[in-house]
Amino acid sequence: MSTPPKDAEQSGDAAQRASDPFDELAGPTWSSRLLIAFITLQLIVPLTYYLRSDPFDERFAWRMFSAVRMFRCDTVASETGDQGERPIDMRRAVHRAWFNTLGRNRRAVIHGFLEARCELGAREVELTNTCRSPAGDRLDPQVYVRDCATGVTTDPQHPPDVEDALARMRQQDEGVR
Amino acid sequence: MNPLSARLRDYFYGGVDPVRPYLLQKAVLLLLAFDCWIDLIPHGARYGAGGFNVTHFEVLTALLPVPTSAVYVGLLSAVGALAFVLVFVRPPRMLLVALTLGYSASWMLSMLDSYQHHYLLTLLLISISGFPRLDSRFLGEVTPTRWSRALGYTALQIAGLGIAARLVGFDAPGMALLEFSPRSAWAVLLGVLMLGAFLIFVGTESSDAKGRPAKKSSGKKSAKRKSAEKKAAQKGNKASRAPSWAYVSFVVTCAIVYFYTAITKTARDWRDGHVLRRVARGAFREVAERWVADGWTLDDFWSFQAKLAIALQLVICVALLVAARQDVMKNAKVRAVIALSVVAPLGFHVGAEMMELKIGWFSYYMIIISLIVFAPASWLRAVAIATSAPAHFARSRLGGRVARGEPAASPRSASPTVSPTEQLVVVAMSLCLLIGMGASLDLPGAALAIGVVAILIAVAAYRDHRAGSDVRAYAVGALIAAAALFLSVTQTEVRFDYYRLGGGEYRRMGELEIALEHYVKANRYAPEDRDRRRQEAEVRAELERRR
Structure with missing residues (x-):
């Protein structure tokens, strides 16, 4: 069997390397910095949940099926316009999926809803969530108010004490036992 | 460094x-x-x-x-x-x-x-x-054996005829046997189709990842070959490794998710089972009843399941981080343990499905990801060969140019058609x-x-x-x-659900004309006994009253 000339062999190797899909992105160059940023971001973002004042916004925190999701709220809203205060028919104002999200105390959605009602001509809009803990206890109403003239939204003064509500859930289960 | x-x-x-x-x-x-x-x-x-x-x-x-x-x-x-x-x-x-x-x-x-x-x-x-x-060329050349190929082609023909018969609405003999649920015939035919493709390429041989053709197997392996294979395995088959940073980041991402979900569950209300007993539905409740019949208390059952879920998620997290490196590990026993640890994600996600948690297709993604990350590479190569069978078939039978000037797989494929x-x-x-x-x-x-x-x-x-x-x-x-x-x-209820849900939402919001449009279409695509004719009639009547 004849041996190929050394030059041909080398150029063959070079061609093989050039066409080798495994050579692509093989080294820790620009990719390593991106990689570190990507992984670090993933480690940091979920931690921000524990620093937020809003216990109900569990997005990006990988808190699937946490107890917070099990709070159930009744949502009512009213607005003050030229003809005084009147309740908002929530069934007509937004569709069911948004209604459910409002009932989960998602602040961004509540703020958006209040703003949208202001744009329809109201002077002041108020949304109240009356929530029950997983144990069935009624919590303090969560009242969100937007002054349409100033554009300032006031969030609930006392967000529900989730830990306290969960402690009552445990007590309830222990009572059943 | x-x-x-x-x-x-x-x-x-x-x-x-x-x-x-x-x-x-x-x-x-x-x-x-x-x-x-x-x-x-x-x-x-x-x-x-x-x-x-x-x-x-x-x-x-x-x-x-x-x-x-x-x-x-x-x-x-x-x-x-x-x-x-x-x-x-x-x-x-x-x-x-x-x-x-x-x-x-x-x-x-x-x-x-x-x-x-x-x-x-x-x-x-x-x-x-x-x-x-x-693309599938990294698997090398794939050659099916004669018998598997014959069986495979037969299965493909049966599936092809069945699909054609269904498409034209021909009531072929034996088709009734497939109709144990409305869409089962399609599933069975698809299964036969895939089986055919698999059979054509089962028992195949492939060259190594660099495209070097494998030697024909002659039953008993020679001592020299055995030793070479052992050496290759010990080296972690360095020659066939691909750049891994993106793959490892994929696996690490999954591990991070399992880590945080486990940490969330360590709060007392979760750990003691208070939350789990409220979210679990479906078959899992039946499991609870069976355990209670065996002498467990409900509290102990839910507490045990909650702690098991936390433990499983932490095990999955660690196992994923280790498994990301398994192809460069030399110790066969460690690799075997990694492969066995697939039981943890399978158990966890099958359990989650039994609880009917309404989490879309999440469990299926994670089950498939786990199988690929944990399984031995040799098994995965067999799956890859089977699933890439049509691509190999097309490449070897239809000819044509080969990418980036790589040598043609066979003289037949060298001539462009x-x-x-x-x-x-x-x-x-x-x-x-x-x-x-x-x-x-x-x-x-x-x-x-x-x-x-x-x-x-x-x-x-x-x-x-x-x-x-x-x-x-x-x-x-x-x-x-x-x-x-x-x-x-x-062949699914995608359009029916889309228009049905739209009809309901618009009706509730008082947008009756849009609701009517949606209900009309929902009824066009409605499966038997689930139509929305009553809702359509009600919306029509309401619209009439408004006029």
């Missing part, structure tokens, strides 16, 4: 058997395509209803108009089509980035979609965009068919969005063509994507 940097470098850049990123990419993209078409599109009608929307990020809310159902459904139809086509080609990074952006936009556009696994998928797609670009220009024409025609299929679905926005994706695919195919690659895979991908899209939408 300090020791930590060196370790991290080894961890992320140590290499991986190319079969893992290859299969992972294809499996996730395939599942994503069907997930978009079957599970997500039905929720599209509520987008834009009432003119209200809040996106996941304030900047998007400020910049973007309220997304309509056409935007959402179009986006998902197109993302599904693109993901499906990418399964069949050596995916260009440009298209993977477009896919990631498109899919991410679908959930970022509105807080209506707040499922956590949707943004997990975005993170996974970002990693997938960095995977090595592979289709010129490069003809290949581009075929790709363009297939993409037109895909757009046409999108237009025929009677779903808003689908045709336009698929048209945009088709242009992107055409640009990518042209770039590959300019680089000297055979681009017929794009045509094959587009044709099969068109068929899959058609079957996914017409």
Whole structure:
């Protein structure tokens, strides 16, 4: 069997390397910095949940099926316009999926809803969530108010004490036992 | 380089058997395509209803108009089509980035979609965009045995005849046997089709990853060969390793998710089972009853299950971090333990499905990902050979140019049967068919969005063509994507659910004319006994009263 000339062999190797899909992105160059940023971001973002004042916004925190999701709220809203205060028919104002999200105390959605009602001509809009803990206890109403003239939204003064509500859930289960 | 940097470098850049990123990419993209078409599109009608929307990020809310159902459904139809086509080609990074952006936009556009696994998928797609670009050629030449090939072709013919008979509505003898549920015949036929493809290539041999042909097996392995194989295994088969940073980041992303979900569950209310007993439904409650009959108390049962879930998630997290490196590990026993640890994610996600948690297709993604990350590479190669059978068949039988001047697999394949220009024409025609299929679905926005994706695919195919690659895979991908899209939408309740849910929402909001349009279409696509004729009549009467 004849041996190929050394030059041909080398150029063959070079061609093989050039066409080798495994050579692509093989080294820790620009990719390593991106990689570190990507992984670090993933480690940091979920931690921000524990620093937020809003216990109900569990997005990006990988808190699937946490107890917070099990709070159930009744949502009512009213607005003050030229003809005084009147309740908002929530069934007509937004569709069911948004209604459910409002009932989960998602602040961004509540703020958006209040703003949208202001744009329809109201002077002041108020949304109240009356929530029950997983144990069935009624919590303090969560009242969100937007002054349409100033554009300032006031969030609930006392967000529900989730830990306290969960402690009552445990007590309830222990009572059943 | 300090020791930590060196370790991290080894961890992320140590290499991986190319079969893992290859299969992972294809499996996730395939599942994503069907997930978009079957599970997500039905929720599209509520987008834009009432003119209200809040996106996941304030900047998007400020910049973007309220997304309509056409935007959402179009986006998902197109993302599904693109993901499906990418399964069949050596995916260009440009298209993977477009896919990631498109899919991410679908959930970022509105807080209506707040499922956590949707943004997990975005993170996974970002990693997938960095995977090595592979097609089935890294598996080498594949040669089927005569018997398996004969059986395989027979199965393919039976499946082909069955599918043809169903498409034309011919009541073939024996077809009734398949009708144990409304869509079971399609599932059985698809199963036979896949079995046929598998049989054709089962018992195959392949060359090594660098394309060197494997020697014919002669029953007993020679001592020399055994020793060579052992050496190769000990070296972790360095020659066949692909760059691993993107694959490892994919696996680490999954591990981070399991870690945080486990940490969340360590709070007392979860740990003691108080939450689990409230969220669990379905078969899991029956399991609880059986355990109680065996002498457990309900408290102990839920507490045990909760602690088990936390333990499993922590085990999965650690196992994933270790498994990411398994292809460079020398110790066979450690690799065996890693393979066995697949039991943890399987157990966890099967349990989650039994609880009927309504988490979409999340469990299926994680089960498939776990199988690919934990299984021995040799098993995965067998699966890859079987699933890439049609590609090998097309390459060896149809001939044509081979990508990037690689040596032709056989003299037969060296002679081009289709010129490069003809290949581009075929790709363009297939993409037109895909757009046409999108237009025929009677779903808003689908045709336009698929048209945009088709242009992107055409640009990518042209770039590959300019680089000297055979681009017929794009045509094959587009044709099969068109068929899959058609079957996914017409043979399921996607359209019925889309229009039914839209009808309900618009009716509640008092938009009766739009509600009526939705109910009319819902009834057009309604399965037996589930029509919305009563609702349609009620809306008509209400409209009449208003006039």
